[in-house]
Amino acid sequence: MISIRNLSYHIDGVAILDDITIDLPKGKVTALVGPNGAGKSTLLSLIARLEPLQCGTIDIGALTIGQCSNRQLAKQISILPQMTEHVPRLSVRELVSFGRFPYHQGRPGPEDEAKVDEALQVFDLDDLAQRSVVDLSGGQRQRAQIAMTFAQDTEYMLLDEPLNNLDIAASRALMARIRELAHSYNKTIVVVLHDINYASRYADWIIALSAGKTAAAGSPAEIVTPKLLGDVFKSDAEIRMIDGHPVVLV
Numbered sequence: 060m061i062s063i064r065n066l067s068y069h070i071d072g073v074a075i076l077d078d079i080t081i082d083l084p085k086g087k088v089t090a091l092v093g094p095n096g097a098g099k100s101t102l103l104s105l106i107a108r109l110e111p112l113q114c115g116t117i118d119i120g121a122l123t124i125g126q127c128s129n130r131q132l133a134k135q136i137s138i139l140p141q142m143t144e145h146v147p148r149l150s151v152r153e154l155v156s157f158g159r160f161p162y163h164q165g166r167p168g169p170e171d172e173a174k175v176d177e178a179l180q181v182f183d184l185d186d187l188a189q190r191s192v193v194d195l196s197g198g199q200r201q202r203a204q205i206a207m208t209f210a211q212d213t214e215y216m217l218l219d220e221p222l223n224n225l226d227i228a229a230s231r232a233l234m235a236r237i238r239e240l241a242h243s244y245n246k247t248i249v250v251v252l253h254d255i256n257y258a259s260r261y262a263d264w265i266i267a268l269s270a271g272k273t274a275a276a277g278s279p280a281e282i283v284t285p286k287l288l289g290d291v292f293k294s295d296a297e298i299r300m301i302d303g304h305p306v307v308l309v
């Protein structure tokens with residue numbers, strides 16, 4: 060479980076996150092949703108310790124952020140940041156191999172190679188393994204970066220907008236895989252999603268942020284309501300239940 064208590068974060072005196080207290084359940088997919096600028100990426104960066112804590116505590120399983128080494132943390136938690144324009148001049152296999160760095164520190168062994176093979180296979184990248192990352196489509200590149208995160212072999216995975224650049228088939232396949240990783244590999248996965256319907260269909264738990272505060276937390280059926288759409292997204296879109304999942308009519 061990830062336990063966050065009284066987390067606040069300011070930039071130049073402006074509150075970006077304001078007294079967040081939430082638990083993210085173990086072995087489940089938790090979706091972070093909320094409008095642009097709500098603080099989702101900032102929260103993810105603090106959990107991954109990409110930014111230093113200012114106020115409050117974050118426990119990741121038995122580790123307390125601020126009281127463990129970067130290397131300890133890198134074996135426990137991996138992050139896929141939002142995709143940037145910068146594309147490394149590497150083959151797909153080399154990129155995925157970077158995920159093993161916390162373990163081998165530059166000298167990969169057979170166990171590292173086996174984990175890279177598994178990541179390539181789990182994310183359907185075998186045929187692209189020798190291709191240069193710069194030559195991939197946006198969606199293929201996104202998959203390669205998630206495979207790198209998977210190769211890090213951490214119990215906790217943080218994914219910031221993994222559906223960027225993906226078409227509907229690729230988005231559905233990726234979300235199904237993320238669910239499988241949580242439920243079959245017992246990984247705790249936190250995923251920032253913009254499309255609330257993907258959160259509703261594939262996440263076990265949803266946390267909605269609004270202006271740096273927790274607006275709601277619960278199962279999709281509890282969270283995806285007209286009140287949430289109105290309060291958080293300022294939308295009066297209708298919601299229908301299909302197979303037990305709320306679906307927002309867009």
Ligand SMILES: Nc1ncnc2c1ncn2[C@@H]1O[C@H](COP(=O)(O)OP(=O)(O)OP(=O)(O)O)[C@@H](O)[C@H]1O
Pocket residue numbers: 070075093094095096097098099100101102
């Ligand atoms: N380095 C920075 N300097 C100043 N303000 C920042 C900085 N980084 C983030 N912010 C502000 O913090 C707020 C939260 O940003 P954040 O990226 O966490 O939101 P988000 O919910 O992930 O948004 P989006 O959905 O648009 O990606 C925004 O108002 C943003 O402008």
